[in-house]
Amino acid sequence: MANITVCARFRPLSSKERRDHGDSVCIERIDDEAFNLKDEKEGEMKFSFDKVFYDDSKQDDVYSFLARPIVRDVVNAINGTIITYGQTGAGKTYSMEGPSILECDDAKKGLLARVVAGIFREISSADSIKYTIKLSMVRLYLSKDNMQIKKTKSQGISLPEVTEISLSDIAEALQSLSSGICNRAVGETQMNVGSSRSHCIYIFSVHQESTIQKRTFGKLILVDLAGSEKVEKTGAEGRVLEEAKTINKSLSALGNVVHALTCGPNGKGNHIPYRNSKLTRILQDSLGGNSQMALLCCCSPSPSNASETLSTLRFGARAKHIKASPRVHSTKDKHAKTLRTSFPSKDESCDKVADKSRESMDAEDVKLLQDLFTSEGRVHDPNFLTDSELDCGEAAAATNIPLQRAEEELASAVELVSQDSRLHSSAYFPLFLWPHDDSTSFYCDRKSDVVTENRVTDSF
Numbered sequence: 001m002a003n004i005t006v007c008a009r010f011r012p013l014s015s016k017e018r019r020d021h022g023d024s025v026c027i028e029r030i031d032d033e034a035f036n037l038k039d040e041k042e043g044e045m046k047f048s049f050d051k052v053f054y055d056d057s058k059q060d061d062v063y064s065f066l067a068r069p070i071v072r073d074v075v076n077a078i079n080g081t082i083i084t085y086g087q088t089g090a091g092k093t094y095s096m097e098g099p100s101i102l103e104c105d106d107a108k109k110g111l112l113a114r115v116v117a118g119i120f121r122e123i124s125s126a127d128s129i130k131y132t133i134k135l136s137m138v139r140l141y142l143s144k145d146n147m148q149i150k151k152t153k154s155q156g157i158s159l160p161e162v163t164e165i166s167l168s169d170i171a172e173a174l175q176s177l178s179s180g181i182c183n184r185a186v187g188e189t190q191m192n193v194g195s196s197r198s199h200c201i202y203i204f205s206v207h208q209e210s211t212i213q214k215r216t217f218g219k220l221i222l223v224d225l226a227g228s229e230k231v232e233k234t235g236a237e238g239r240v241l242e243e244a245k246t247i248n249k250s251l252s253a254l255g256n257v258v259h260a261l262t263c264g265p266n267g268k269g270n271h272i273p274y275r276n277s278k279l280t281r282i283l284q285d286s287l288g289g290n291s292q293m294a295l296l297c298c299c300s301p302s303p304s305n306a307s308e309t310l311s312t313l314r315f316g317a318r319a320k321h322i323k324a325s326p327r328v329h330s331t332k333d334k335h336a337k338t339l340r341t342s343f344p345s346k347d348e349s350c351d352k353v354a355d356k357s358r359e360s361m362d363a364e365d366v367k368l369l370q371d372l373f374t375s376e377g378r379v380h381d382p383n384f385l386t387d388s389e390l391d392c393g394e395a396a397a398a399t400n401i402p403l404q405r406a407e408e409e410l411a412s413a414v415e416l417v418s419q420d421s422r423l424h425s426s427a428y429f430p431l432f433l434w435p436h437d438d439s440t441s442f443y444c445d446r447k448s449d450v451v452t453e454n455r456v457t458d459s460f
């Protein structure tokens with residue numbers, strides 16, 4: 001198991017920061033991997049990361065160090081995840097998208113455009129293998145949607161309702177990304193006039209069919225997180241305040257997952273609260289699972305943002321302890337090289353049972369059923385697992401059999417209840433499906449429950 005890659009990036013001072021504080025900065029460069037941070041309250045602290053990109057760094061430096069190795073591996077069916085994290089206005093979207101996906105000079109292109117070019121470059125050099133590349137985009141906004149998230153053994157986490165489109169070349173991929181990005185909600189705060197108000201998740205899957213008839217695929221997930229922010233500093237009110245609270249909540253859920261993954265007995269055996277937010281659930285495989293992962297901590301170098309920069313860097317330093325266990329994904333090779341046990345953990349089984357129920361039941365009913373199974377001793381509550389249980393593969397395997405029975409029983413109960421609830425429930429609208437089919441995308445305005453259908457122009 002290897003630790004994830006964590007880098008820090010400092011953007012140049014903004015004109016507002018220069019106006020307010022001149023050229024002063026809160027960091028002092030030591031080398032390409034370390035720097036000192038000066039914070040008024042906490043004094044001077046040294047931070048080290050796999051790489052530090054200072055304000056003179058190039059977009060290509062970030063891609064080459066952080067993303068290129070992951071892109072190479074995804075073509076060889078090893079999953080990868082790249083996340084930009086940090087305060088609003090710290091440079092997450094700039095690092096991910098650059099100033100624009102379609103119209104920007106080569107040097108300023110962000111990770112997305114470089115990843116696309118990287119994937120197509122890698123597959124063009126593999127003569128004997130046929131590849132299919134697909135893209136889906138998910139925008140998590142206010143996290144109140146009931147988007148379905150599934151976890152299966154062969155596919156890992158998947159989003160069954162989000163349509164994937166096939167990409168035949170770089171131009172088509174960039175056009176698709178650009179159209180999707182246009183739909184992203186943007187709000188105005190005092191921190192950043194173009195700050196994004198949603199988490200944006202880009203999922204590339206690279207499927208290969210080799211001559212020996214073994215199909216394999218790798219998934220590359222890029223996540224441009226919405227920024228964390230102090231509401232008193234941003235002056236957020238009303239809807240923007242509501243957004244800020246939700247963003248901060250899902251980022252705390254991410255922090256809690258990272259905390260659980262890196263604390264406790266050897267960092268394993270803890271209950272990991274992936275289910276506490278859509279964001280962490282979607283990233284379940286990426287965070288400490290079957291994926292290589294790189295985290296880019298984006299920061300402002302201004303003394304006025306030192307405390308936010310400090311909390312971003314502390315998050316990165318904590319995340320550095322996460323261990324990942326990437327493995328080759330193959331549809332035929334059931335015993336793929338893996339460092340994990342070959343049966344689902346109790347936590348995964350519990351998740352599976354709950355997932356099945358959520359397809360058609362209210363959260364409260366699902367919780368009741370889970371409690372019922374737990375009290376009946378049919379499903380272990382992962383919160384109460386002991387270390388020795390977790391370390392003992394045979395015990396876990398034995399538990400798996402009653403779990404499967406419980407799941408079957410639950411599935412028939414769910415079917416009965418759902419027949420009933422279908423009669424009463426209102427229509428289901430995912431918050432963001434992009435694109436829904438070859439020509440449409442849907443955006444649901446939750447407040448009014450009005451679904452607006454956007455015709456996407458000729459690119460589809």
Ligand SMILES: Nc1ncnc2c1ncn2[C@@H]1O[C@H](COP(=O)(O)OP(=O)(O)O)[C@@H](O)[C@H]1O
Nearest residue numbers: 011012087088089090091092093094095195227
């Ligand atoms: N490395 C960088 N070089 C030049 N400008 C940058 C850099 N990083 C960010 N910026 C600028 O700073 C502003 C805020 O960046 P942005 O990426 O939108 O922040 P975030 O997504 O973290 O909220 C934008 O105007 C962006 O162009």
Ligand SMILES: [Mg+2]
Nearest residue numbers: 092093195196
């Ligand atoms: Mg942004």
